[in-house]
Amino acid sequence: MVETRAADVHPPYLYLDYKSTRLRAPTQPLVRVAPSPLEATGPVFPKQFVRESEADLTTWGKSAPLGEKMVLVGRLLDEDGRPVRRSLIEVWQANASGKYPHPVDDHEAPLDPNFLGKGQVLTDEEGRYRIVTVKPGAYPWQNHAFGWRPAHIHFSLFGNAYAQRLITQMFFPGDPLLAIDPIFQSVPEAGRKLLIADLDLEHGVEGVALGYRWDMVLRGPRATPMGV
């Protein structure tokens, strides 16, 4: 049996203030499974799966996108602090006006012809990654009256085994909308600060891009069956 230390940081399935959970959260308890090779193994992404240019979301268009340019650096680690190497990180986000190029996004904000808001990168031998983008805008949503999502960047992580798969969101320090965001607030108190990046000016580009740092932690080998 694996330990579930994770229980104190992950949100529950049912969180009433986030209305979409009410019809989608299961009612039955999860069945704990014995360690099996299904979770100890996982997809392996070749180096050529990712082009270097995909780590810079600001070079997708013919010219620079609108907004506040930023550099995000960090490390992907396991719970024992070991680097998760050569692991795929996918990111996606709204543009600086808080608009996604998605057919169901009905926010009346402009699309930016120079910004798709999609990127990916493989971590290096130290588990490090670096992404260049623009700070996403906040946007309104219809979950509750006067609801606005705080600025956030979506992250999809694979780790090195299926058991480490995680999709999450990164938020920005000092954002007053965090206090009224049920998606962020669904995370137990002990986990919330883990979703907020830190300013890291020296990793920015002087006079050009503001630097942020955000480290991510995936389940470690002890929580992963068969010692992967």
Added chain:
Amino acid sequence: MAKPTPSQTVGPFFARELLWKDGGIVVFPGRGDRITLTGRVFDGNGAPIYDALFETWQADAAGKFPSGDDGSRPYGYGRVSTDTEGRYAIETVMPGSFKGPGGETYAPQISVAIFARGLLKALQTRVFLVPLDAIKDDPLARAIGDPDRLRTLIATRDPGDPKTYRWDVGLRGAAEAVFIEF
């Protein structure tokens, strides 16, 4: 011990970002019987979920877990979204049975992760591609026990199209599937 990064919902806006061309055609280094796993995903009112990300991971036809890629995509891994009717389809090979760390035998099954707006964490489960009487000794089947619950994880072979396996997934309520943690 560092605390793990908490999970957050994939939200509704991932289609251009996470979906791959032919993401529903799973590649393997070797051959095998090509099959299609298809069905629909429903919410607690029985309404189709049209914005779910549906991912699969599995052994190859010989029961080995493939490490590597075909030059463009990892072996063994499928990724699609549901359509307006909640439907997904994964074309893959029939996985072989495989052994666990204690030598126990697992029946042919595919790991499934479902991400969606309204899911603050992925829903993890597995779907069996053989009938109830062929999974009696499977470790997951034994952990579930109750045959009525177990049936929610068994795909049905289409009598008119034996290469097609149908599996509908209810997230909540009367048709709720079994979900797992590991």
